[in-house]
Amino acid sequence: MTVLGLASAVAGFVKVRYLLDRAVIDNVVFRCHYRVTSAILFLCCILCTANSLIGEPINCINDGAVACHVINTYCWITSTFTLPHQQGKPVGTHVAHPGLGNYVDEDNETHYHSYYQWVPFMLFFQGVLFYVPHWIWKNWEEGKVRLISDGMRGALATTNEDRRARQSRLVQYIIDTLHLHNFYASGYFFCEALNFVNVIGNIVFIDVFLGGAFMTYGTEVLSFSGRNQENRTDPMVVVFPRVTKCTFHKYGASGTIQKHDALCVLALNIINEKIYIFLWFWLIILAVLSGLALLYSLVIVVLPSVRETILKRRFRFGSPNGVTAIVEKMQIGDFLLLYLLGQNMNTIVFAEVLDELSQKLNDYIHNNMPTAPSTLELYPMYPPKEKFPKETEA
Incomplete structure (x- = not known):
């Protein structure tokens, strides 16, 4: 399969996930992790394994005493190296390529490069x-939002009678299961925190993988353009060298060990350096957004006034008595379920649901009894409140 075919397969997967009529069970930042970032990493993995873009990933030249395919295979499966003390020297007069120069056995200042063997596996992982x-x-989540919002997601219902009947059943379900969704909410907040830990962990993981060069990689690339053109070294060439050295030993005709020095062109690093500079910026942005999203969720849990603001501004529900009833009578798990439902329903319909819910909540609290038939037959997988142990207040 061609590179474009593999890439279109990844793009098609993302596109299908957006077009299918599925319930939204998370926020935009959450989706950036598993939809956008995963797709980017899988696409980069495909690009790294596409030899048609760059030809052979490694090509080595030597004095002709060793066959080209032998030296290429050997240097690829072992490792190549550069000389850090040769970095920054003028190319063409002092050194042949950045980081290359005279090398003696007593000189231990060498930087070995073997990461290029593992880049596709790392990106996929x-x-x-x-x-x-x-x-x-x-x-x-087990499809809870999809089940209870079935027929009300997206456009308005075909008839007013059908719409109002569905709204009434949804409202009654929320009342029947009041204060039973805190465990449900804990799963969401745990996974949201896991997203933040995951992106930070991946940044550290890449930094270790590249020998401690990733943390400052982006800033050094940005500062590279402002340096004196005659006295600057491209940081991308330092981290991802395009030409390296490789030493091959073999026995001569009389049994003496012979050393053959080779120069290896790593064409694959042309793609690697672009991939990792993009990932540096993207992961930093994603880490900041994930931290803000986690802080936003924490504020929602701690401050009921924020929940009130969300109902008034995010969902345009402005009835003072209704907002007070919902915020005061609902725990954080109930509010999260309501928030996710609001992301899947038309604004007008959801405002009517909130209005009916606020009225029934007042009646339910005052009379301590349901105001409509039970929803057990409609949603059998979620039994009524009395069959569950009551959870503590959020």
Whole structure:
């Protein structure tokens, strides 16, 4: 399969996930982890394994005493190296290429490069890591939002009678299961925290993988353009050298060990350096957004006034008595379920649901009894409140 075919397969997967009529069970930042970031990493993995873009990943030249295919294979499966003390010297007069120069056995200042063997595997593994929190939350959630919002997601219902009947059943379900969704909410907040830990962990992981060069990689690339052109070294060439050295030993005709020095062109690093500079910026942005999203969720849990603001501004529900009833009578798990429902329903319909819910909440609290038939027959997988142990207040 061609590179474009593999890339279109990844793009098609992302596109299908957006077009299918599925319930939204998370926020935008959450989706950036398992949809956008995973797709980016899988696409980069495909690019790294596409020899048609760059030709052979490594080509070595020597004095002709060793066959080219032998030296290429040997240097690829072992490792190549550069000389850090030769960095920054003028190319063409003092050194042949950045980081290359005279080398003696007593000189231990060498920097070995073997990461290029593992880049595709690392990118694929990281793509899986960014998908894991979504997989955990999807199995924890068990399709609850999709089930109880069935027929009300997206456009308005076909008739007023059908719409009002569905709204009444949804409102009654929320009342029947009041204060029973805190465990449900804990799963969401756990996976949201896991997203933040995951992106920070991946940044540290890449830094260790590249020998401690990733943390400052982006800032050094940005500052490179402002340096004196005659006295500057491209940081991308330092981290991802395009030409390296390789030493091959073999026995001569009389049994003497002979050393053959080779220069190896790593064409694959042309792609690697672009991939990792993009990942540096993207992961930093994603880490900041994930931290803000986690802080936002923490504020929602701690401050009921923020929940009131969300109802008034995010969902345009402005009835003072209704907002007070919902915020005061609902725990954080109930509010999270309501918030996720609001992301899946038309604004007008959801405002009517909130209005009816606030009225029934007042009646339910005052009379201590349901105001409509039970919803057990409609949602059998979620039994009524009295069959569950009552959870503590959030």
